[in-house]
Amino acid sequence: MFVLEKQRQRAPSARSLQTRARILDAAELVFAERGFEGASIRDIAHLAGVQVGLVAHHGGSKEELFHLIVARRAGELSRLRINALEAARASAPLDLATILDCFIRPYVELAQGGDSHWVAYGRLVAHVSADPRWRDLAAECFDRTAQRFIAEIAALFPGAGPGTVAAGQVYAVSAMLAHVHSAWRIGALSPGSDAVGLDRLIAFCTAGVYAILTSDG
Amino acid sequence: MFVLEKQRQRAPSARSLQTRARILDAAELVFAERGFEGASIRDIAHLAGVQVGLVAHHGGSKEELFHLIVARRAGELSRLRINALEAARASAPLDLATILDCFIRPYVELAQGGDSHWVAYGRLVAHVSADPRWRDLAAECFDRTAQRFIAEIAALFPGAGPGTVAAGQVYAVSAMLAHVHSAWRIGALSPGSDAVGLDRLIAFCTAGVYAILTSDG
DNA sequence: CCTTAATTTGAACAGTCGTTCAATCTAAAA
């Protein structure tokens, strides 16, 4: 941290930018698929179609690369969620279901929209959220937006303790991630069922959060 | 599978049993901490205080060892849950809150009871549930009991589709695992809050499952 | 006790790991 990088003297070429993007995309898929330890720089390089040395050149150390990958989409997702929240507030007073919808829907629609990279990103977030090793990374990438939604919910339920709102948020996020990356479990437990069910997920989270907020207010 | 093991001609010594237990316990902690790929046989051997060769002798290949570790506590936990369910049924007609309580409480109380191995087991289950690579292992270890609870819930809500019940089960399990192994996230998002909150978790799951079951009945 | 199955040791095997770097090639800036 706080290391001065030597200032660039030339703009990166189009080829360089393209290579960098291919490496980051490949790293995202491999990290999501196999976790931090299970992912190998060589697998990432091979998937990106480059030499191993290039991964270090564009992504730094393995840990820096992981950090880069996680942070990359966090900003974009945050923006979508905050925008949804502001749009909803403009049209009507916010209620709990709407707030949770603004948090959950943007990501799940991206993940279910056929973009495998957003599905992979969900698995990545699950890894980061589950492992205390990434505590600082989680705080840096997710806390600001999470706190924003927590504050929005807390304003609706002034009697609820802060721990209760935070617990609801964590439970809701875990259900959302399970919805995306454990869909195969749902299918395995109920052969031949429908699949998607975004509204059902939001209904689950809304009812759960509402229940714990009103019972300790 | 279906390989005939050479029949034992002697009972294992007390020391052998003790060594085997130390290796399995060490493997449980290391697998939970670092995942399948991140765990090394040498780390496990070192934690157990034995030579690397002994791990293969008592646990087989790395994959067989992982399988062994996951399956070991699954049976015990299943028994606790089914017992709780039968005991509850004997004293009163089952309702949704009671069924979910019987599923969630046994594990969370073990994990919060100070036994670090049960916390580790939760992380292990999270790994298995998240990764399609362990689909067969998950089916073998968890499906029977999960199906039992799903059937019990479905009987209470005859109008609900099977996919809805399965989704509720998966969401509830994910919230339960998050409760145990993402407690640090709750703490990070709400400094100075209480901590435990098992009843709050069960209230969350009950309300969530009830909501999705009654809305598509 | 003795026999010998079972356990434990210690070391080696062939690969893979993340990282580094001189040499080479590409293309931005002057």
Next chain:
DNA sequence: TTTTAGATTGAACGACTGTTCAAATTAAGG
């Protein structure tokens, strides 16, 4: 065009990976 920062190659580094096995040790069964 020339200069040369930056991108890319290809190979090497030591450390670590899971697995195997002959030899030594332990202890159950007779």
